[in-house]
Amino acid sequence: MIPITVVEFGEAEEALVLEVLRSGNIAQGPKVKQLEDAFAQLVGVKHAIAVNNGTTSLVAAIEVLDLQPGDEVLTSPFTFVATLNAILEAGATATFADISEDDFNVTAATLSAALTDRTRVLMPVHLYGQIADMEGISGLAAEKNLGIVEDSAQSHGSTQNGRGAGSFGLGSFSFYATKNLTTGEGGMITTDDDVLADRLRVLRNQGMRARYQYEVAGHNYRLTDLQAAVGIPQIGRYEALVAARQRNAAYLAAGLSSVPGIVTPRQLDGRRHVWHQFTIRVTPESGVTREEFVAKLGEFGVGAGIYYPKLVFDYETYHNRDDVKVGTYPVAERIVREVVSIPVHQNLSASDLDTIIEGVARAASAN
Numbered sequence: 001m002i003p004i005t006v007v008e009f010g011e012a013e014e015a016l017v018l019e020v021l022r023s024g025n026i027a028q029g030p031k032v033k034q035l036e037d038a039f040a041q042l043v044g045v046k047h048a049i050a051v052n053n054g055t056t057s058l059v060a061a062i063e064v065l066d067l068q069p070g071d072e073v074l075t076s077p078f079t080f081v082a083t084l085n086a087i088l089e090a091g092a093t094a095t096f097a098d099i100s101e102d103d104f105n106v107t108a109a110t111l112s113a114a115l116t117d118r119t120r121v122l123m124p125v126h127l128y129g130q131i132a133d134m135e136g137i138s139g140l141a142a143e144k145n146l147g148i149v150e151d152s153a154q155s156h157g158s159t160q161n162g163r164g165a166g167s168f169g170l171g172s173f174s175f176y177a178t179k180n181l182t183t184g185e186g187g188m189i190t191t192d193d194d195v196l197a198d199r200l201r202v203l204r205n206q207g208m209r210a211r212y213q214y215e216v217a218g219h220n221y222r223l224t225d226l227q228a229a230v231g232i233p234q235i236g237r238y239e240a241l242v243a244a245r246q247r248n249a250a251y252l253a254a255g256l257s258s259v260p261g262i263v264t265p266r267q268l269d270g271r272r273h274v275w276h277q278f279t280i281r282v283t284p285e286s287g288v289t290r291e292e293f294v295a296k297l298g299e300f301g302v303g304a305g306i307y308y309p310k311l312v313f314d315y316e317t318y319h320n321r322d323d324v325k326v327g328t329y330p331v332a333e334r335i336v337r338e339v340v341s342i343p344v345h346q347n348l349s350a351s352d353l354d355t356i357i358e359g360v361a362r363a364a365s366a367n
Contacts, residue, residue, distance in 0.1 A: 012233035031225035047197035050223040054174025057187035058086030061170040075123035098329040108136030126155035129276035154276040166190040183227035244346035245275035255357035261286020278344035300359035
């Protein structure tokens with residue numbers, strides 16, 4: 001079976017982790033600072049604040065914007081549940097805007113159509129490795145005096161016209177095990193705002209600036225030096241990793257371009273796609289259901305994932321809540337029934353890529 005993702009570490013990670021172990025300083029320390037500096041450079045911002053996972057990076061980013069009860073964060077209905085959970089944990093109300101089928105992301109137009117008089121923050125989700133139209137979204141935020149929190153969990157190093165995901169507002173990244181950059185668990189908040197960066201560093205450390213001097217009711221959101229040691233070497237070779245994923249994506253797109261009923265993803269003009277996922281759409285023209293397609297694909301030795309099987313609020317636990325306001329989202333409601341992610345990771349061989357293309361073609365035709 002060709003897996004949807006492969007997690008591999010090398011001698012550089014082993015050496016740095018061993019260095020931390022031998023130092024005896026395994027909590028947040030100099031390696032975390034080194035990771036923060038390197039990641040800030042990758043994104044193109046002044047500040048990167050490391051935290052213990054991607055979800056807490058979202059929670060903290062929302063909290064420092066000082067929302068009041070009933071204030072709304074407007075986001076995508078087509079995302080991982082952490083996006084919604086973070087809004088609720090931060091005490092805000094979640095509302096949603098439809099997406100574009102071109103990149104699976106919200107747009108300035110869909111966000112504008114969904115604004116209410118309680119909207120305070122726009123939270124675009126840069127899904128699958130491609131940044132949303134942040135130039136348009138930033139213009140809307142400036143016009144309406146709204147904050148921006150970018151859910152960039154899947155889009156480390158993605159750009160629009162050279163400007164990085166996570167640099168248009170408060171950026172939020174995940175270093176979960178399957179991300180392009182990983183520390184197993186971990187996250188990062190990015191910003192050019194000196195005041196917000198300072199507040200975030202205090203907030204993640206139990207509200208302390210100095211030991212036992214509490215400025216706010218804070219959290220323990222700290223990352224460890226052990227985790228940072230796993231991440232630091234990866235940043236140094238990240239461009240090579242992305243280049244390999246881009247080559248694989250181009251090969252897959254070309255090989256699948258004529259398969260009936262299969263719509264391949266694409267990199268939009270002016271944007272840099274880092275291909276966290278290669279997500280195709282299995283449309284009714286294929287003659288098979290998505291579930292039939294995935295089952296057949298497995299029989300042909302190709303791993304796949306459905307990200308995501310339902311819209312984020314379409315679970316009983318979120319029904320009938322005053323802090324989750326739901327409407328209709330025609331594009332997202334259609335896309336969520338069609339998406340399937342197939343392997344695109346940097347460890348694929350030429351033979352693997354051909355097997356994936358053949359497997360998709362056969363599964364789509366039910367042969």
